[in-house]
Amino acid sequence: MRHDSLWGYLSRHAGALVPGPVALVMAEDEVEVASTLRHHLAAGFRHLLLLAPPEIALDPGVEAQVERIDHDVFADDALSRAVNMVNEAVPGAWIFYCYNAEYLFFPFCETRNFRDLIAFHAEERREALLTYVIDLYAPDLERHGNAVSLEEAHLDRSGYYALARKDAERDWAPKERQLDFFGGLRWRFEEHVPWTRRKIDRVSIFRARRGLRLSSDFTFSDEEMNTYACPWHNNITAAVCSFRTAKALRANPGSRYDIKSFHWHNSVPFAWHSQQLMDLGLMEPGQWF
Structure with missing residues (x-):
């Protein structure tokens, strides 16, 4: 409708x-x-x-x-x-x-659905789930001018890292259980990406609550919802596999003519399967088996 x-x-x-x-x-x-x-x-x-x-x-x-x-x-x-x-x-x-052109993957999503995921996450007394935006891209930009191909999608198997997230209200001390994550095309072609848009972490799964606010950097006004783990153990994380950055770099006139290919020695075909993402360390099952 x-x-x-x-x-x-x-x-x-x-x-x-x-x-x-x-x-x-x-x-x-x-x-x-x-x-x-x-x-x-x-x-x-x-x-x-x-x-x-x-x-x-x-x-x-x-x-x-x-x-x-x-x-x-x-x-x-x-x-x-x-x-x-x-x-x-x-x-x-x-x-x-x-x-x-973004696709949610979570551990074991081939045999368990999203309702199974949030049921388990809620049992762990968690109100939000951290996701990492993993860049997808076509390796041949001559044949796929907008860098999008489901059949030939590739991703980076390495080059991801995290930095401590600083708290401006506490003299820039690190925030507890919060990190800023980087990697993928935004890292490799950072000269074409504004520094405010280089992070790849996104709190894109959450339980709604009146008064809660999502900011433009995809973090919430409730700091606990921005953490990657609870105080007692690691939690599930998920991946949003996305062609959005590749599309943007191809659409922008400056980057379009500077970048001849997104393919490099750490590019691998995307298998469209959660096991590959877990094997690469791009998401984890936490205590969910």
Whole structure:
């Protein structure tokens, strides 16, 4: 069903979204919108909201399975502001958010669905789940000009690192159980990426609560929700496998002509399987076996 605004949709239908889980997908262009939606429908979300400009075309069979909402996706902080609106409307519901051409993977997602994941995570008294945005890209930019190819997707097998996250309110002391993570295309081509957008960590799975706020760097106003682990052991982490950075580097005139290929000696084909991501250390199961 199609709706003319997010505020209008939530004012009429927010109650139907509880208890969730809800997937919120923001489509900035037409690239792999349908595959993004199919992937997350298969993951076990009860509700999927697509925020997209009216001119983006979508396969009718896919559109019939989601709530399509006309939205200005190019406004400042469009995704974080939309997430905050949904958060206020559906307290208690679990929410996941992403862009088009991004795909959520979590440990054992081939045999367990998203509802299984959040049920276990909630049992560990956790209200949010840290995800890492792992860049995907086509190795041959001559054949795939926008750097997107599901069949030939590659990712970096190394080059990821973390730095202590400093707390400005405590004389820049490190924050407890919080790190800033880097790697992928934003690290390899950092001269083309503003420093405020180089992190690859994103708290993209959380339980809604009134008064909670998501900032433009995809961290929450509740500091505990930004931690990678609870005080007593490591928790599950997940990966958002994303063509978004590769698309942006190809769309920007400066980087498009400077970068001849994203392929390097640490590129490997993406297997579209959670085991590969766990083997590379790009997410972990915590205590979930």
